[in-house]
Amino acid sequence: MNKQELYQELSAAITKRKHVSLVTITRAARKEMIGKRMLLFSQEEIYPETGIDRTLVLKLAELCFPFFREQITRSAVLYGKDDPITVFHEVFAPPPHLIIAGAGHVAEPVAHMAKMLRFYTTVVDDRPEFARQGRFPSSDDVRCQSFHSYFQSVPLNEFTYVLLVTRGHQFDVLSLQQLLSRNEKPAYIGMIGSRRRIAGVFEQLRTDFPDESFSHLYTPVGLDIGAETPEEIAVSIFAEILAVKNRKSGAPLSSTIRELAKTGFHERRKRKR
């Protein structure tokens, strides 16, 4: 495979939202090796550019595979009996997948924001007059399908975010039960609803799924910013989704500094947000 073909493979993989990383030799004693590349799809599936011998390909794959698994972009050095070789391992993570179940009022601004924030977005609803591409011009995938059948087979992984905002609470709950009964787990399931209704739902879920921790279930959905309109609710929901995705608390950044301001800055804090 030459460089051009390698880039073709890479862009095809990104378009298909496959996990792939690009490994580039950046330093080597043999000058002709510098700039040589390979694609890593898994530990077994490696596509090297012509000119790197098989042994080196396998050694580099072994060196880079832990970073591939952890999705880390970084440089690494291969030491051995020959001169050290530096490679750059670069992750091309597929965009996170947001599934919006229910194509109603809240779905519209959420779908808009999803586009801005570069999520791959699916909107699903069983009502043809709502599940129309025309209503969601910026969404990647608009489906008119029953929630039940959609959630039965949609791929779920740590990059999947599910938002349940259907027209009736019973559809949300049914979708949720379907999701919880799957072996694969999404990163986030947000379900809209009032506190009182949700208390009842939880009672039922605990009986149906006694072993479930519900740690990835967020209901009522969103951060507490007093959201009322669909747009405000969308901001509240997306703030929460981003906090989950980026593993942060969602608390105001000013909260820690405000404490310090009261007690006095005893030590200079590192310049870090």
Next chain:
Amino acid sequence: MKEIEFIQTLQNIFFTGEHAALATIVRTRGSTPRKAGSKMIIYPSGRIIGTVGGGCGEGEVIEKALKVINTGQPVTHEVDLTTGLLYEDGGICGGIMDVFIEPLL
């Protein structure tokens, strides 16, 4: 620019046989304006697509890239942003980054 668009731009360069160089940040230490993986395409005219952080550091990379286009030999160039803290242009970063620069042929 989205990753995919950047790669399509690279593919296009290969396709048309244009001469250009690709600069990629491959390692950073300390505070740098952009992280590893950030890329920039440099054309012989000095026109660029993408950024490796702007400012004086980027200027250095562009200069090196023009050499790489001529020699055809890829290099790793270290950009040291620790000296001259508080540049006149208001640069506030104080780190070091390794930038891999390769010809696109």
